[in-house]
Amino acid sequence: MTDHSIKGKTVLIAGGAKNLGGLLARDLAEQGAKAVVIHYNTEATKPAAEQTLAAIRAAGAEGVALQADLTTAGAMEKLFADTVATVGRPDIAINTVGKVLKKPIVEITEAEYDEMSAVNAKTAFFFLKEAGRHLNDNGKICTLVTSLLGAYTPFYASYAGTKAPVEHFTRAASKEFGARGISVTAIGPGPMDTPFFYPAEGADAVAYHKTAAALSAFSRTGLTDIEDIVPFIRFLVSDGWWMTGQTILVNGGYTTK
Template identity: 30%
Template sequence: MEQQPKLALITGGSRGLGRNAALALAHKGNDVIITYHSQQAQAESLVQEVRALGRKAVAIQLDVGHTASFNGFKDELLKVLHENWQREHFDFLINNAGFGLYASIAETTEAQFDDLMNVHVKGVFFLTQRLLPHLADHGAIVNVSTGLTRFTITGSAAYAAMKGAVEVLTKYMAKELGTRGIRVNTIAPGAIATDFGSGRLKKSQEMQAFITGQTALGRTGEAEDIGGIIAALCMPEMGWVNAQRIEASGGMFL
């Protein structure tokens, strides 16, 4: 009997790192469900790309910062699982959705801080909690952090603090879910030229030159540098890697 393909759920999968992770997982023979906040057209375009690779894909709307919507999202997810895969479980959870904030500690507002907390910490914690009954045993979780938890760049304090919390949470998830054979790791990208943070790095040649000069491999990162690593962390070959922070920065600030 043919083995059922593995299935990944990727939050914030319509563009950037999430999009590339979805394609990388599809190239490795996995099916994907992605969530999107408002970019429905981009999400559906990605679904078609994945299907063109011979894999199944579905997009579902989700606001990761609105925990009250999570029960409704879970119901929609279960419906999608039944209709498309005739199952109630998925194998890999990629907590990727997020947004950036560039403001000094003195300038950061409480509202901005709360928005970051709701998406990057509270959202990751409680969405994972809601979905645990439907994450298959011997599966994997990949939480997306940032290189900014190791090195500092002025204006990233609040954002980096949230990701620091995610890295600690990763260890506790790994400890508590280990009895089910579920591995949990963090990937910490360096500076990546995507639309993240309104494409701040992508649009600034000055910033790109600065990052290039501070990176051992001599360039800024691209989404394609990260998606394959996320996919790899889900694969059996990485089965003994657990509770780790994997930095993917090309060697920034060594």
């Protein structure tokens, strides 16, 4: 019988230095992962990456940090190649990379659109491609998307719109990789209480989001807390392997599909 536990597995997390990715890296190390490779984007994030590495190692796992801008196919190829060279082929690959822009369609520039597309869609596509090439059989892949995929709202066209392709990438990859026992999922949190969220929102919007979910009153912040998302991803990359090809919105009743 195939072992779907996290214990003894090798994990790669794109965007794994801080916020949700950092907490997830710590959690999977505590769950018994053999090695956790965390990617971070810029030198500004290096101190956070080093703190996360220390926590990974304190939990008994091997920790590696790799810096890269993942918006090119070549950079993604190198990330996976470096992972294999340092800790071996991964069993679990999780992509938390994303960028938010809240802006009316008529004000979005071509440069802004191209950046959003590169970060949210292109990066996700080539992450799935390289995961499909490098993961061990019976591996697990999970990509972070957004609960705005279930929303009817203005101003997020370039954000939700460039996350939307990941839903089909996930379906296609699950079909293509399924013969090797690899499950592929996407998870869409609601607005999360992280520095990623606040710069795009005004005070009125923050106040709205903190009350918009059906369970907002029972959340620590009113928003989706990263601590609420980690158990779902942990499940999807372990015992939840039978769920594949799905995009799951986890948001306390913020949006549904």
